[in-house]
Amino acid sequence: MTFSKPAKPFLAALAGQRQPRPPVWLMRQAGRYLPEYREIRARAASFLDFCYTPAFTVEATLQPIRRFGFDAAILFSDILVVPDALGQTVSFESGEGPRLDPITDAEGLSRLKAEPDWQKLSPVFETLDRLKTALPGDVALIGFCGAPWTVASYMIAGRGTPDQAPARLIAYRQPNLFAALIDRLVEASAEYLARQIAAGAEAVQVFDSWAGVLPPAEFERWCVKPVAALVAKVKAKAPKTPVIAFPRGAATQLAKFAGMAGVSAIGLDTAVEPAAAVAALPGDLALQGNLDPLALVAGGAALDEGIDRVLQGFGSRAHIFNLGHGILPETPVAHVERMMARVRSA
Template identity: 60%
Template sequence: MAANKPLLRVLNGEALSTTPVWLMRQAGRYLTEYKQTRLKARSFLDLCYNPKLAAEVTLQPIRRFHFDAAIIFSDILVVPDAFGQKVDFESGEGPRLQPIIGADDLKALRETIDLDHLSPVFEAIQLVKQALPAKTALIGFCGAPWTVASYMIAGRGTPDQAPARLFAYRNPDIFAALIERLIEGSVVYLSRQIEAGADCIQIFDSWAGALAPAEFERWALDPVRRIIAALRIRHPRTKIIAFPRGAGLALAGYAAQTGTDALGLDTSVDPASAAAVIPSNVVLQGNLDPLALIAGGEPLGEAVAKIQAGFRGRPHIFNLGHGILPETPLDNVEALLALLRPEA
């Protein structure tokens, strides 16, 4: 199977002459067809839980751009939703959750994740798997415990996740219990995604960079290490990509200690510097600035050339350093693919 899918070949350690490419948030608001499909669901969460619509949205960027991977359309906050926390998405304002402010709020949640509640995600994976071209990999995902917990504590996204950081300092035992629950839930959730047909998985730690060094090791690095170790036992052949956005100088240690197969790099990371310090057995993914993709033209070409030069000779998956932005011109995505696939 891996022999037919460029992304899986790279995850298995091959450095290909044509770098496989997919983009974070590639199924989303920059696509006209996504906007039309979105109107068919009452809310964003309803869209995530409608297997046919979620599968359709997942496949839209593959049909248009022929990326080397599809990532199942869902959201990291389906996990707290499946633990019984109230989760809503307000148009124009992002997610809203009933915040955890103390031990009683944690006790009110389920002890274990409700996989039946998440069955639409697994069904969507099965539908996408059946429809994907033979060379296109399917990525499953979850949010890392720290990032998911930060939303559960604050009840929303915040600029620096200060509510969760402060909660962890003041209530370390309660926060540790929440992280423990999320570790266990993430393992079984990702495992079911793999069983449903995901070829590989990505763990998004979008707020890893908000933590001080000691807290980073405790709340970001170690939980992901434990998830990866548990998945290795259950699914030893499945490759794992970890994306600790903002980890900076901690990236090399994070890669070595978590045991991840691949490391997603954010926009702030210099490709050549990362390639020099991150263990050579770790595949690197990234890391075009989403604004360079919006700009297009010469800035896009220069940014792509620098990334290609920095990772040359090393197994590499081309991606953005963060999610694609809604105002991204479709022509610029086409231009990016022409740069990456000059012989296509």
């Protein structure tokens, strides 16, 4: 087999070109497991203040690139800056996660802006603009947003919940209200990604972190169709920019995302067997994943065996090495170094 040698292996993999060794990045690769991140995070009054300060977010994005040499950097931000820019009250409580003023009725929906306050989000675009020149020439820059269903679930519950029951109940009881919120998020998120691309993002990822809690009919209605609409709007403005879809927990419904027009790659969660995904999903689609984050925490034989399963399982496809979900705060830095050494030597 002849391998290409592009300037940016991550982008080549997204174009369906299998690389001599898979390009690597990790979800949440900039974060609390890094001592240098903890040091700069302590300087900001709040997490949102941190997210809206380019001096901090540029540095946080660059830290894992400097330390590990990943093939892609992902913008340091949060999926909930979109509801924040739409006018919903958003905060982050230490040790407890996000807190939002819940939307439970039409009055709550009416308090949202028709479109995000783009001035409020301007620090995000400034961060991307700065990163364009700050990153090494062979490292790609990823932008992202949350999928409409996942973001809506936080907006309705006011926090993360185990099964997103508050959003699911609103969707059943007040489908028109829920559809209006989803439509607002499709429009806002598509424009948000388009502006990230204009600012310098070379690929974007749509995180549907709570896709797996919905039954098939609701999955089609609230996950598949909104993401398809979002992707179509992004591709209409940036047709050459690859889009990665990450529908966590999609399981047997993964093919619905894999067949979506405009999607270049599918992010696979920990529960997906690599060889099964290779066999079941379209051959021109890049696959991303899916080492268990807990294997990375455990280290030793568990980590080595997990890396081998991923490398062997995806060996015949255009593959981007990643985790099946975000890196955990308790992950030892030495284990990430070992993972990188193993993947680089593959």
